[in-house]
């Protein structure tokens with residue numbers, strides 16, 4: 001008999017057929033609006049779940065007594081309670097690797113856009129305010145040759161370092177749990193304590209996951225360590241940063257600019273002070289959002305789920321403890 005899968009993210013027709021060959025699929029479109037009630041209603045029969053961007057907490061998953069596997073269409077796993085999943089032997093899988101390069105591209109787009117004031121000045125042209133050659137008031141800052149500081153040297157951090165080192169001749173410094181000799185050799189990168197990196201880097205880029213340890217990692221004290229020329233880039237998770245402290249740092253010119261793809265609350269409220277600051281480039285969590293990458297992530301998630309429901313260990317299993325107790 002086919003397993004019951006609840007899908008809370010739309011798949012391409014090709015991937016939908018692939019999944020349907022292995023499972024009976026119920027699609028809950030837009031689970032964030034009225035769909036949440038439909039998602040709840042579908043949970044009692046669900047053996048597999050596939051989707052992203054919904055916090056699947058214990059209260060929600062208690063409604064799914066038959067659940068065997070959750071396949072997240074994301075690399076980030078901050079929407080899941082790992083202890084709870086482990087206890088119940090529910091397998092969680094994610095989609096690493098396939099989004100690494102695209103997310104690093106997004107990081108670099110934010111570096112370039114904030115340093116060269118691309119959005120602000122493009123808006124000026126669009127508003128008909130380009131009347132004469134621009135002068136120092138509208139100059140940006142160089143990217144090439146500046147020091148790239150990466151906090152969290154995982155796959156995406158490395159891909160960012162590659163772009164900075166080989167493409168823009170940037171000295172690379174980084175902070176992570178522990179030094180990574182291979183990274184240092186490849187990009188001539190230097191390990192720094194967090195405080196030293198904040199003081200030294202021209203571009204401070206967050207690429208680390210949201211965990212209990214990293215939540216609120218960058219706050220008022222950390223912004224105070226940065227230099228007035230520093231540009232702050234966040235492509236990890238909004239909650240790694242104290243957003244109120246970031247706003248104050250920008251308003252008081254403690255840092256020069258910020259390029260932000262992630263926020264404490266998403267979607268970002270339209271009345272956020274961040275949107276009143278010309279030196280902020282804000283994008284709507286587009287880290288992995290290209291046609292090619294989102295399709296590759298969905299394919300990876302479908303394959304993970306098919307394996308898990310067939311009793312096989314999914315290629316991207318996040319919680320091996322659940323595999324042991326299932």
Ligand code: DGY
Nearest residue numbers: 073074075076287288
């Ligand atoms: C991820 O894959 O974690 C991206 O941030 C999308 O949520």
